[in-house]
Structures are given as structure tokens and as C-alpha cells.
Amino acid sequence: MPPDTPQPSSRTTGRDRSIRGGAPARTPFGWLAARVCLGRPALRSASLASVVAAILIIVGGGVVRVTGSGLGCPDWPTCIDGSLGPTAEMGWHGIVEFGNRLLTGALCAVVGWVIIAARLQRDPAPAVTRWAWMQFWLVVLNAVIGGITVWVKLNPFVVAGHFLAATLLLTAAAVTWHKARELDLPPVPAASRRSINLGNALLAATAVLIVVGTVVTGTGPHAGDSADVPRMPFSWLAVTVIHGVAALVAIGLAVALRRTAQRPGETAVAAKAGMFIAVFLAQGLIGVVQAFTHLPEAMVVLHLVGSALVWVGAVRVYLAAHGGERAAHGLSAGSNTA
Ligand code: HEM
Numbered sequence: 001m002p003p004d005t006p007q008p009s010s011r012t013t014g015r016d017r018s019i020r021g022g023a024p025a026r027t028p029f030g031w032l033a034a035r036v037c038l039g040r041p042a043l044r045s046a047s048l049a050s051v052v053a054a055i056l057i058i059v060g061g062g063v064v065r066v067t068g069s070g071l072g073c074p075d076w077p078t079c080i081d082g083s084l085g086p087t088a089e090m091g092w093h094g095i096v097e098f099g100n101r102l103l104t105g106a107l108c109a110v111v112g113w114v115i116i117a118a119r120l121q122r123d124p125a126p127a128v129t130r131w132a133w134m135q136f137w138l139v140v141l142n143a144v145i146g147g148i149t150v151w152v153k154l155n156p157f158v159v160a161g162h163f164l165a166a167t168l169l170l171t172a173a174a175v176t177w178h179k180a181r182e183l184d185l186p187p188v189p190a191a192s193r194r195s196i197n198l199g200n201a202l203l204a205a206t207a208v209l210i211v212v213g214t215v216v217t218g219t220g221p222h223a224g225d226s227a228d229v230p231r232m233p234f235s236w237l238a239v240t241v242i243h244g245v246a247a248l249v250a251i252g253l254a255v256a257l258r259r260t261a262q263r264p265g266e267t268a269v270a271a272k273a274g275m276f277i278a279v280f281l282a283q284g285l286i287g288v289v290q291a292f293t294h295l296p297e298a299m300v301v302l303h304l305v306g307s308a309l310v311w312v313g314a315v316r317v318y319l320a321a322h323g324g325e326r327a328a329h330g331l332s333a334g335s336n337t338a
Pocket residue numbers: 062160163209210211212213214215216217218220221222240241243244247280281283284285286287288289290291295300303304306307310311
């Protein structure tokens with residue numbers, strides 16, 4: 001068959017087909033997929049790139065916050081009345097804030113690359129494509145919340161919501177990456193019920209830890225602007241202690257899971273739990289040091305990187321614990337169930 005002959009069977013989705021007459025009505029992706037095919041390495045590298053891009057956007061937001069550049073561009077979507085970018089009078093705060101907005105453009109390009117790489121596979125995996133599109137919608141959500149954050153002059157609850165929405169984007173990127181990597185791997189045996197429960201609990205505890213972390217930030221001094229930005233009406237000390245206790249619960253669950261998964265058939269779960277523990281301990285150390293040293297800016301940014309890595313770790317442990325369960329039900333990463 002000549003290379004540019006459309007191959008209707010595996011590459012034509014239900015959406016591509018017209019309802020009447022049976023003739024395929026191609027979406028642009030369907031048209032392209034009939035002509036170009038990308039390999040698994042392209043999909044794996046694109047999905048890994050989107051994890052890195054999601055982490056960078058979290059770090060970028062942190063840099064804007066700790067440098068007090070949150071209102072460097074006081075409006076959205078324009079930076080200031082009539083100007084898309086910052087003007088010379090706005091100084092370096094304008095440049096930092098606008099630079100972060102430009103980072104969103106790079107993020108969009110990477111997410112677009114993941115969608116294309118997923119769609120142009122010889123055997124497209126619907127679950128991977130769906131998670132890639134999920135990233136697109138979460139970028140849109142983040143752009144909207146980012147705009148609202150500026151409009152409400154860095155209201156700390158909205159800032160926290162923005163951080164959590166960025167963490168959702170990171171979740172979608174991590175799931176896409178995991179599913180893309182899993183496509184060519186042999187099925188693994190199901191993990192024990194106890195390991196699966198511990199994996200669920202670890203994910204939930206880490207989510208609580210991160211949400212409480214945003215409250216610590218919301219009550220803390222890094223408001224995102226040099227002007228008088230109101231803070232959340234809680235005691236900084238009390239929420240920091242709760243944050244620390246939540247960290248202890250999460251590490252306890254991770255240690256329990258690693259011990260439980262020490263049996264043949266669960267080595268992937270044990271290895272990922274071990275990696276989670278290592279990253280978590282480093283993150284905990286940064287957290288304690290920054291809390292006792294009046295929150296130096298560089299440490300706060302490092303703590304943000306750590307929080308992203310810890311969350312990716314928790315998602316990977318969860319997916320590893322559930323991987324065998326999926327295989328036992330005859331589901332692969334490419335199957336229709338996400
Ligand atoms: C080890 C796992 C930990 C994770 C995943 C984590 C995660 C987070 C997150 C997501 C934030 C909010 C970032 C933001 O909204 O910009 C935060 C803030 C914070 N965390 Fe942690 N944290 C951990 C451990 C700790 C520990 C053990 C302490 C020390 C008690 C600590 C102290 C702080 C402080 C003081 C802040 C506020 C920083 C600021 O004002 O910007 N963290 N953490």
C-alpha cells in the first residue's frame with residue numbers, strides 16, 4: 001500500500017465518520033493521522049516534556065509570588081490598558097509577571113505536541129489521547145483562574161485555587177506520561193488489596209497535605225505583591241503545624257506501603273513508594289528549614305519544586321498500585337477506560 005493511502009480501519013474514530021452516508025468526514029487530526037505516523041518514543045518524550053512544563057509553570061508562578069511581581073501586569077488579558085506587554089515604566093516586576101504569561105505559550109505548545117503525538121500513533125490509545133486533551137482543558141482553566149487572580153488583586157483564596165488548578169494540570173500530565181510508558185510494557189500481576197488501599201490513602205493524604213500547604217502560604221508573608229494584599233484569616237503557626245502533621249501521616253502511609261509491597265509481583269509499587277519516600281524526606285527538610293528561617297525566597301521556590309515532585313510521586317505510586325488491577329480486568333493503558 002502506498003504510504004499516503006488512507007488506512008481507514010485503525011485510524012478512523014467514530015467522531016471522524018459522518019452520520020449519514022457512511023463516508024468518513026475527517027477532522028484535521030484524522031486527515032493528518034492517515035498520512036503521518038509517530039512512534040512510541042515521540043509520545044513518551046512529548047508526555048515527559050509536558051510533566052516538566054507543568055512543573056515549570058508552577059515554579060514560574062512561585063517566582064512571580066516571592067518576587068512580589070503578582071501585579072507586575074495589573075490587568076488581564078492585556079498587561080496594562082492598551083498594551084499586551086509591560087511598558088518601560090513598569091520596571092522588572094512587569095517583566096517577571098509578563099515572562100510568566102509567556103511561559104503559558106510554551107506550555108500550550110508542549111501540550112499541543114502531546115495531543116498530536118498521541119493522535120498520530122499507529123495504534124492510537126484512546127485513554128492516552130483523552131488525558132492529553134484533558135491537559136489542554138486544564139491549561140485553559142489555569143489561564144482563566146490566572147486572569148481572575150489578577151482581577152481580584154491576588155486574593156489569597158484565589159491564589160491557592162490557582163496553585164491547585166496547576167497541580168491538577170500536573171496530575172493530567174503525569175497520568176498521560178504513565179499511560180504512554182505503559183503502552184508497550186507487559187501486564188503486571190494485581191497488587192494486594194492492602195497495597196491498593198494504602199496507595200489510595202497515600203494519594204488522598206498527599207492531596208490534603210498540599211491543600212493545607214496553600215493555606216500556610218495564604219496566611220504567610222509571600223503575598224505576591226509589595227502592596228497591602230490581605231491574608232487568609234488563620235493563625236500561621238496553627239496551619240503550619242497542621243501541615244507538618246499531614247506530612248507525618250503521608251510519610252507513615254508511604255512507609256507502610258513500601259513494607260506491604262515487599263513481595264514478588266509488587267516490586268514496581270515498592271520501588272515507586274521508595275522513590276516517593278526519598279523525595280518526600282528532602283521536601284520535608286526544606287519545609288522545616290524554611291519555616292524556621294523566616295521563609296527565604298529561594299527556599300520557598302525549592303519547596304514548590306518539591307511539592308510538584310512529591311505529587312507526581314504520589315500519582316505514580318497510585319497508578320502502579322492500580323496497574324495490576326487493570327490488567328486483571330483485561331484493560332490496557334490504551335483501552336477506553338481512563
Ligand atoms: C514533605 C511534604 C510536603 C509537601 C508536599 C508540602 C507542600 C507544600 C505546598 C504545596 C505549599 C504551598 C505552596 C504555595 O501555595 O505556593 C507549602 C507551603 C509551605 N510549607 Fe510545605 N510541604 C511539605 C512539608 C512541609 C513541612 C514538613 C513543613 C514544616 C513544617 C512545611 C512548611 C511549609 C511552609 C512554611 C509553607 C509556606 C511557604 C510560603 O509562605 O510561601 N512543609 N508546602
